[in-house]
Amino acid sequence: MGRERTHRAVSSDGIEIVAHVHGHGQPLVPVSGSGDGQNDPFPLPELSEHFTCDAVSLRGLGLSDANPDHAPERLEQDIAAVVDSVGGPPVSRRTHGPPRWR
16 A cells, blocks of 8 residues: 555644545545554555545544543544545545444
8 A cells, every 4th residue: 555644633622633544536534443543454455546545543542642532522523623634525424343433
């Protein structure tokens, strides 16, 4: 997949959220079941052939800042910060992993 790039966005409460960037094309912001875009086994080789994938590491995971507030609303704000920083909607929501992330 080549050299890894990172993309940084700031959530509404000031937490820096890091996404790991792969590929080129229309933006896609995958969020893994574990919430760790740096270490989760996405099908990134396949996705990055068609999209610029900004794989999000949520707060406290990967290179993102840590914060004790992991309320669902905060996690939504973290993802929204990355989506907004790469050009915003349209966004399609697809999930995999434990129900806590759905």
